[in-house]
Amino acid sequence: MAFIVRLDENGDVIPAASSRRPSRYRVRWRTPAGKARSRTFTRAGDARQWLTHVEGSKLVGGYVDRRDGAILLGEWFDHWISTRRTSSGQLLRPKTVALYRHTFDKHIRPELGAMAIRDIAPSDVRSWHAGLPGATVPAKAYRLLRAVLNTAVDDELIVRNPCRVQNAGVERSPERPVPSGDEVWQLADLVDDRWRALVLTSAFCGLRWGELMGLQRGDVDLGAATVRVERQVIEVDGEQVEGPPKTDAGRRTVAMPLPLVPELRRHLETYTAPDPAARVFVGVKGTTPRATNFGTHWRAVRAKIGRNDLHFHDLRHFSNTLAASTGASTKELMARMGHSSPAAALRYQHATAERDRAIADRMSELLGERRTEQPRHVRVIGDE
Numbered sequence: 001m002a003f004i005v006r007l008d009e010n011g012d013v014i015p016a017a018s019s020r021r022p023s024r025y026r027v028r029w030r031t032p033a034g035k036a037r038s039r040t041f042t043r044a045g046d047a048r049q050w051l052t053h054v055e056g057s058k059l060v061g062g063y064v065d066r067r068d069g070a071i072l073l074g075e076w077f078d079h080w081i082s083t084r085r086t087s088s089g090q091l092l093r094p095k096t097v098a099l100y101r102h103t104f105d106k107h108i109r110p111e112l113g114a115m116a117i118r119d120i121a122p123s124d125v126r127s128w129h130a131g132l133p134g135a136t137v138p139a140k141a142y143r144l145l146r147a148v149l150n151t152a153v154d155d156e157l158i159v160r161n162p163c164r165v166q167n168a169g170v171e172r173s174p175e176r177p178v179p180s181g182d183e184v185w186q187l188a189d190l191v192d193d194r195w196r197a198l199v200l201t202s203a204f205c206g207l208r209w210g211e212l213m214g215l216q217r218g219d220v221d222l223g224a225a226t227v228r229v230e231r232q233v234i235e236v237d238g239e240q241v242e243g244p245p246k247t248d249a250g251r252r253t254v255a256m257p258l259p260l261v262p263e264l265r266r267h268l269e270t271y272t273a274p275d276p277a278a279r280v281f282v283g284v285k286g287t288t289p290r291a292t293n294f295g296t297h298w299r300a301v302r303a304k305i306g307r308n309d310l311h312f313h314d315l316r317h318f319s320n321t322l323a324a325s326t327g328a329s330t331k332e333l334m335a336r337m338g339h340s341s342p343a344a345a346l347r348y349q350h351a352t353a354e355r356d357r358a359i360a361d362r363m364s365e366l367l368g369e370r371r372t373e374q375p376r377h378v379r380v381i382g383d384e
Contacts, residue, residue, distance in 0.1 A: 002029035002051045007040070029054050071157065073120065073148075074113030077104050080148050093243055094236040100144060107132060107141040117152050122162045129165055139171040177309050178317050179203075181367065187315075190301045195294070197260075197267035198281050199315060201227070204260045204367065206319035206337045209312060210234045211250070213288050214242060218276030222265050225256045225360070229338065233288055240288055250338035255360035259367045326362040 006014040006022035014020050025047035026040045041047040081100055084092050092100070104113075111128050112120060125145070132138040146163040153161050179187070184203045188196050201207060207215075210232035219228040229252050233242050245251050256264070272280050283289045295312070302310045320337055328336070336356055 002027060002054050004028075004044075004047050004051060027051050027054070032058060070116045070118060072113065073115055073117050074109050076117055076152060076157075077109075077113070077148055080151055084151075088248060093234075094241055095234045095243075098236050103141055103144050104148075107137060108145055112145070117149065118158050120149070120162050122164050125162050126165055129168055136171050139169050142168040176311070176314055176317055177307075178321050179307065179310055179314060181318075181322070183305055183307060183310075184315065184318060186305045187301055190304055192297065194271055194284070195281075195297070197263050200260055200263050202312070202315040203318050204257045204322075204363065205254045206316045206323070207254070208232065208246065208250075208316060208338075209291055211245060211338075212281055213240075213279070215280040216276065217268060217272050217274070217278045217280060220264060220268065220280060222261055222268075225258060225261050226253050227256060228253045235290065240290070245338060247338065249334070252335065252338050253356075254336060255356045257360050257367050258364040322363055322366060323359055325366065326359050328359045332356065332359060 005026050005028060007024040007026055008014055008020060009023045011024070014022055022044075024040050024042055025044050026038055027047050027050050028036070028038045029051070030036055039050060041050065081092070081097060081104075086092065108128075111131075112124065115124070125142075129138055129142055132141055142163065142165065146161060146169060149158065149161045149163055152158050184199070188199045188203075191199055198212060201215075202209075202212060205227050207227070207229065211229050213233035214229075214231040215227065216230075219230060220226075221228070229245055229250060231242055232245050232250070233240055235241070268280070271282065272278055273286075279288055281289065283293075291312075298312050299308075302308060316337070320333060323333055323336055333339075336359065
């Protein structure tokens with residue numbers, strides 16, 4: 001039970017029967033865990049209001065022990081990142097951990113890391129967010145900070161999340177360029193022959209770089225004209241690490257447009273070892289290529305067609321654009337491309353194999369025409 005005691009100017013308790021005028025009022029109470037707490041006020045009305053708040057929050061199960069909020073944000077993040085799990089209950093993947101640590105250490109820790117989480121006010125968050133550089137960094141850093149402090153709310157370390165900047169988590173990145181079909185073929189013609197099928201598989205099936213590096217011979221079914229995505233190879237702190245696809249939706253079987261079948265058949269015969277577990281795309285020494293090393297070759301090739309603005313990942317956007325031009329639904333596109341978000345995995349991974357085959361067949365027709373212009377009225381679905 002909470003109660004109020006009156007204090008004199010020396011901080012001593014005034015007996016209840018005394019008529020002395022108090023200078024302060026101290027509210028005493030116990031937390032649901034039985035810990036003694038107190039808070040002092042200069043006005044009786046404020047003390048009574050706080051007493052009512054404490055008793056009410058304990059009654060409805062919403063009490064938060066603000067003393068625990070004294071932990072510094074930097075210390076809380078270190079705890080958060082080591083215990084954070086995905087919506088499916090899995091620990092964060094190494095690349096995600098590395099990305100979050102980089103974002104926090106570079107953009108959050110310098111300004112807010114030494115503050116107690118209970119002392120971080122909405123004004124602090126607004127000031128910090130306004131000073132972040134770039135087009136995408138502010139949204140990414142804000143979403144991370146909001147997630148970290150949401151957990152602090154869940155764990156009852158703070159009452160409310162101070163991240164309340166409207167639309168601050170929405171990225172406003174510039175739209176990526178999409179190559180035309182003719183440019184895709186030109187790029188495939190100009191790259192080293194070892195990488196021709198790599199370019200075409202990315203452009204026609206929409207696989208991410210890591211998914212392409214994780215492909216094994218046994219994942220390619222030329223008879224059924226499908227590619228199965230079961231794993232990816234990512235780089236974490238300079239080391240190549242094999243793991244599951246980026247999201248649950250990333251584990252999928254993609255139907256190939258038919259022009260890709262002879263290209264992959266020749267590649268497998270020429271560059272891929274016969275073992276079903278052999279990597280489909282390897283370098284001259286038989287090792288899995290790194291994105292940084294391939295990037296040197298890619299930049300030289302794109303310059304030859306006058307498209308220095310193209311990233312390798314833009315081939316994936318081309319594939320999505322082409323698939324959208326067939327009339328595929330958003331749900332089908334999300335399933336084919338392996339897109340996901342906190343809610344997207346449940347919404348977009350249920351397209352049927354039969355419909356995916358129809359999408360690929362129509363893509364085959366469009367690719368056969370080697371169209372030099374972008375299809376009209378198409379949608380580009382950006383990556384998560």
